[in-house]
Amino acid sequence: MRTAYSVETVRAAERELMARLPEGALMARAAAGLAAVCAGLLGRVYGSRVVVLAGPGDNGGDALYAGARLARRGARVTAVPMDPQRIHPGGLAALRAAGGRVEASVPRRADLVLDGLLGIGGRGGLRPAAAALAERVRADALVVAVDLPSGVDADTGEVTGPAVTADVTVTFGAYKPGLLVDPGASRVGAVRLVDIGLDLAEPVLEALQHADVARLLPVPTASSDKYRRGVVGVVAGSEQYPGAAVLAVAGALRGGAGAVRYVGPAADAVLARYPEVLVGRGRVQAWVVGPGIGAGRAAEVGRALADRDVPVLVDADGLRGLDPEVVRGRRAATLLTPHAGEAAALLGVPRESVEAGRLAAVRELAERYGAAVLLKGSTTLVAPAGGGAVRVNPTGTPWLATAGSGDVLSGLAGALLAGGLPGADAGSVAAYLHGLAGRLAADGAPVVAQEVAAALPAAWRDVIS
Numbered sequence: 001m002r003t004a005y006s007v008e009t010v011r012a013a014e015r016e017l018m019a020r021l022p023e024g025a026l027m028a029r030a031a032a033g034l035a036a037v038c039a040g041l042l043g044r045v046y047g048s049r050v051v052v053l054a055g056p057g058d059n060g061g062d063a064l065y066a067g068a069r070l071a072r073r074g075a076r077v078t079a080v081p082m083d084p085q086r087i088h089p090g091g092l093a094a095l096r097a098a099g100g101r102v103e104a105s106v107p108r109r110a111d112l113v114l115d116g117l118l119g120i121g122g123r124g125g126l127r128p129a130a131a132a133l134a135e136r137v138r139a140d141a142l143v144v145a146v147d148l149p150s151g152v153d154a155d156t157g158e159v160t161g162p163a164v165t166a167d168v169t170v171t172f173g174a175y176k177p178g179l180l181v182d183p184g185a186s187r188v189g190a191v192r193l194v195d196i197g198l199d200l201a202e203p204v205l206e207a208l209q210h211a212d213v214a215r216l217l218p219v220p221t222a223s224s225d226k227y228r229r230g231v232v233g234v235v236a237g238s239e240q241y242p243g244a245a246v247l248a249v250a251g252a253l254r255g256g257a258g259a260v261r262y263v264g265p266a267a268d269a270v271l272a273r274y275p276e277v278l279v280g281r282g283r284v285q286a287w288v289v290g291p292g293i294g295a296g297r298a299a300e301v302g303r304a305l306a307d308r309d310v311p312v313l314v315d316a317d318g319l320r321g322l323d324p325e326v327v328r329g330r331r332a333a334t335l336l337t338p339h340a341g342e343a344a345a346l347l348g349v350p351r352e353s354v355e356a357g358r359l360a361a362v363r364e365l366a367e368r369y370g371a372a373v374l375l376k377g378s379t380t381l382v383a384p385a386g387g388g389a390v391r392v393n394p395t396g397t398p399w400l401a402t403a404g405s406g407d408v409l410s411g412l413a414g415a416l417l418a419g420g421l422p423g424a425d426a427g428s429v430a431a432y433l434h435g436l437a438g439r440l441a442a443d444g445a446p447v448v449a450q451e452v453a454a455a456l457p458a459a460w461r462d463v464i465s
């Protein structure tokens with residue numbers, strides 16, 4: 001499991017460690033790790049041109065000390081302070097002693113730029129002085145962000161004004177949520193973690209890895225029959241959107257359902273493609289309701305939710321007008337799977353505010369509905385029902401933003417619910433497999449939803465091998 005920690009937790013761990021170490025030891029560790037990554041990126045340090053954008057705090061200190069290390073190895077290092085009156089004194093002295101220079105404006109030529117403007121102490125987008133420096137960075141220089149790209153909020157990934165876009169981010173002690181959640185995540189480039197010995201408490205964000213998914217996947221045993229493996233009831237599709245039913249069923253079948261029971265007006269289309277499907281109501285171990293059902297079918301959603309002891313996934317049109325009290329009153333797991341627009345409608349806010357504050361939105365929905373919530377998007381997030389760490393999905397490809405892809409995901413997550421996984425596990429494992437299948441199917445080229453479903457077995461095998 002990859003874990004990310006809040007600024008508060010990182011600062012607490014830092015205080016605790018600093019109390020036991022000589023003054024400056026922690027910053028020296030950070031700077032040494034940073035300089036080593038930069039040296040690796042430069043290949044040849046001697047004679048290279050390095051620019052250090054130095055902010056007023058310790059982030060600038062890290063960058064200046066790293067600059068000093070590179071200068072000692074023969075790099076031509078120029079520091080440009082954001083505010084000449086406020087620059088880390090120790091870092092500045094070290095850089096000068098190593099032969100580095102200080103200039104008021106960004107040099108025209110650079111091989112590597114260290115963004116040490118703001119770290120975890122940054123609040124909001126870059127203010128004008130910092131933004132002006134960041135803008136002058138030449139596109140052909142490698143940009144290495146110190147701890148995080150300046151202007152990205154460490155706790156949320158929110159970007160509320162100008163911000164740096166890095167090729168590489170060297171982060172200290174722990175991943176911060178802002179490195180893993182969009183829009184911040186799309187500005188970090190490759191992330192390198194430098195261990196500085198922090199002893200960290202609870203993470204606020206986690207990302208599953210292959211081994212975690214392999215451990216969570218329900219695998220049939222010799223004593224399993226189709227009912228124990230889970231029957232998934234799929235209420236999906238309409239005359240207008242029969243394909244949504246076919247794709248949700250495909251996801252459920254490929255997700256390891258013992259059987260799929262289809263309820264809705266697209267039975268012919270479903271059976272034509274999957275003759276193994278049962279049609280009509282009956283006992284199920286989980287319901288998937290909503291993909292492509294269109295408007296005016298709230299009664300069917302209500303009927304699934306009224307089955308209080310059976311896990312239910314609600315997606316797409318099923319989410320319209322969903323009553324928090326009904327969801328909160330359920331005993332079995334409920335998993336809601338909105339995209340940003342649907343989440344915005346549930347929260348009564350504009351879509352843009354969900355996209356800008358994805359972590360806050362998914363937490364708020366989980367809290368309001370007392371349900372696990374999977375918020376789809378460029379970084380899919382899954383919040384558990386009872387609070388606790390949010391999962392961020394590390395797999396996926398932009399090619400997955402294709403019609404019907406979400407229907408496959410719903411069926412897949414429904415199969416995992418039927419297999420006995422709790423809501424947030426079902427959602428995060430489904431997102432992981434779906435993203436992996438998308439990558440395998442797309443392989444750098446456009447992909448359609450059916451192919452994502454067809455690639456699920458390959459993704460499954462990849463995870464367990």
Ligand SMILES: NC(=O)C1=CN([C@@H]2O[C@H](COP(=O)(O)OP(=O)(O)OC[C@H]3O[C@@H](n4cnc5c(N)ncnc54)[C@H](O)[C@@H]3O)[C@@H](O)[C@H]2O)[C@@H](O)CC1
Binds near residue numbers: 011030060062172
């Ligand atoms: N906490 C830790 O465990 C460690 C922290 N270290 C470094 O220290 C950094 C944090 O240092 P600081 O607490 O000094 O904070 P920062 O260096 O992130 O920023 C501090 C100052 O920037 C200014 N500022 C804030 N928002 C701004 C904005 N939007 N535009 C312009 N100026 C703004 C404020 O004056 C603020 O006091 C970390 O990111 C990391 O680089 C490392 O040295 C190692 C250990």
Ligand SMILES: [K+]
Binds near residue numbers: 116119145
């Ligand atoms: K930075």
